[in-house]
Amino acid sequence: MTSYPPPMDSPAGDLSRRGLLRGVGLLAAGVAAGSVITPHATSSTPSADPRGTVPFFGVNQAGIATPPPDHFILAAFDVTTSDASLLRSMLNDWTDAAHAMSLGRTIGETNNPYRPPVDSGEADGLGPANLTFTIGYGPSLFDERFGLASQRPLSLQELPPFVGDNLNPLESDGDVVMQICSDDPQVNFHAAHTLARLGEGVVSVRYMHIGFGRTSAVTADQETTRNLLGFKDGTNNLQVNREANFDHHVWVANDQPSWMAHGSYLVSRKIRVNLELWSANSLDTQEAIIGRAKKSGAPLSGTLEHDTPDLKAQDARRNYVIPSDAHIRVAAPSQNGGRVILRRGFGFVDGIDQTTGQIACGLHFVCFQRDPQDQFVSIQQNLAVNDALMRYMSHEASVVVACPGGLHVGQRWGNQLFA
């Protein structure tokens, strides 16, 4: 039931971004898909319709179980004041602004000639474009500054170091993190820009990571999409989605603190891929590392993309057909104690790394789970050591945050946190 590493799908699949999209497509086509979308989640179909909206209020926050659109920003903020009331007030302002923007509206007064317009205006007229905001609070927010120490969620702990980490602390962590997703990069930019402007004097922007996914329309008859390694990503999601249980794997089980009821934990890892090294491998080496055929996406134990991987299959020399360090074996649920995480990954390209002359690109991995210590940490500890694919990856940035439950109509983040 589990899988993790960002670019690949697991043998039994998982709940990745494109898997969700595909699941929705098949749902629309009338295929029973079990618990792909829980009652908590919206079922809005992802599309590039600029008028598309995802409900802002609900039992759960948007941007977790809702279908991921094409563009992504992860913006992290550090609180620069020690006045908790200012933080509370800013979070309330953010709520109103995020709600308005999720409806495609401008925020605040814009026609007083003697003042700066509250809304900077660059998304005026672009439509909501399925914009979602997902807020999370990092471990550092629950220190002595704001009286929140007793409110620290049970499973919110710093992640341990992993083999292969090469983290840049300036691009990691943060007191408050916002995942912003929509179908339009300018809508996303405006959203992040607006939060930064509203937060002036209370927070500073620590980092802003930009990601993209497939911008082509997603339809039920479309091929499974490929990641930057050139392999299909999300092949087996539907099968797993049938069994997946958001209440068991994604939403927190307890309500300590109370605002975490129906919440989740976000882990994000910005993972550089060494594409030059990867591309120099022969086709059969690439396929052995992944455990799948590149062109078809079929597991090496099968012939069709959607064949179930047979981890026990052996060749004539009694070697595993899917090698012992193949990504889809190591990521298999059976190798990870049945742990499941919900993935939402995006690609990134940061231009050329001037120190190496290589393209600075990779996967901006995001996952949600009920307990990151049990889920992400366990899975990543296994993958970091045993997955052949990890030789081509370097984790450059990392963050874990507690994402509160959704807001009911009229409720605001500041009041929720400081209730």
Added chain:
Amino acid sequence: MTSYPPPMDSPAGDLSRRGLLRGVGLLAAGVAAGSVITPHATSSTPSADPRGTVPFFGVNQAGIATPPPDHFILAAFDVTTSDASLLRSMLNDWTDAAHAMSLGRTIGETNNPYRPPVDSGEADGLGPANLTFTIGYGPSLFDERFGLASQRPLSLQELPPFVGDNLNPLESDGDVVMQICSDDPQVNFHAAHTLARLGEGVVSVRYMHIGFGRTSAVTADQETTRNLLGFKDGTNNLQVNREANFDHHVWVANDQPSWMAHGSYLVSRKIRVNLELWSANSLDTQEAIIGRAKKSGAPLSGTLEHDTPDLKAQDARRNYVIPSDAHIRVAAPSQNGGRVILRRGFGFVDGIDQTTGQIACGLHFVCFQRDPQDQFVSIQQNLAVNDALMRYMSHEASVVVACPGGLHVGQRWGNQLFA
């Protein structure tokens, strides 16, 4: 007839990206639009259709007069060999690959298990997405290395320094530059990645700039889009487009060297915008700097977006209604000797500038013209000194290249250059 700075449209308009898009929309609606699209250009309507194609072969290169799609990469390469035959051969290989990719095809052998697949595969199945390639050669290519000194195009000279320049040489210039445009950032990435791989041992990637535009569908009834300053961009393009003459302003007039016949010159400037400083201005200050109303886009001398700016209009105190340093005045054709350039601009966001804590974003400006010394240089020298908007901008990267004429079917870039 002219205008330049990237984020704004000129009073009498110009041929900016969104202007072209809008022009096409209006053409489709049956409005006569004169020479918006010359006989040399394709008239394919920009759309996010992943199956859309732009013809690769033609009198002119694609990516100049063809409608700009949503995503952009400017990739620059330095030649690392001194063997001209290797460069010629690589340029020929690039041609075949670019042609295949523009049709949405993978390139080369992909099923030999003992070799690395020629095509890295990440765009397999995504469709051509209106992919275009526009090649250009920088002044440095015409030194003594490759015997091309006598082939240096007449108007290919290094740009002079401009007031306000803050150029990073590592992100500027280059022997060979490729403008890559499509509706899908992953298709773009694959294109740049493929050229880099095919060029191994012959060129190294000097830099790769990523840009985005509006990803919403463009229709005739859509509002004029806005740039990152929040102002409408491209309002008056159609009026100017009626008069614009690509043969006079964009395509070179002579054929020295012969491969420049039907060619053009590309100038690109990566321009950081200080949004924090900009946003702190009152609404009327912002509008005075631009010369237009923010919400409506109307010139300050008028009431509707498409009113013609009246540069002579004065208020009761006999001050110009459109101030003397307003962007749309300084950029006006009448202030620039009637010079016209064809613009194709995209936004960029590079995350947070860790030295300032501000969002590193702005406009990736691209223009085409028949003579960059006469057109871009003259216009920019005027704007750099006289345009109030320039206080909010810093030019971080710059390149000028000579773009050869289009290829006839079967012709290749290497053979064209070394004919």
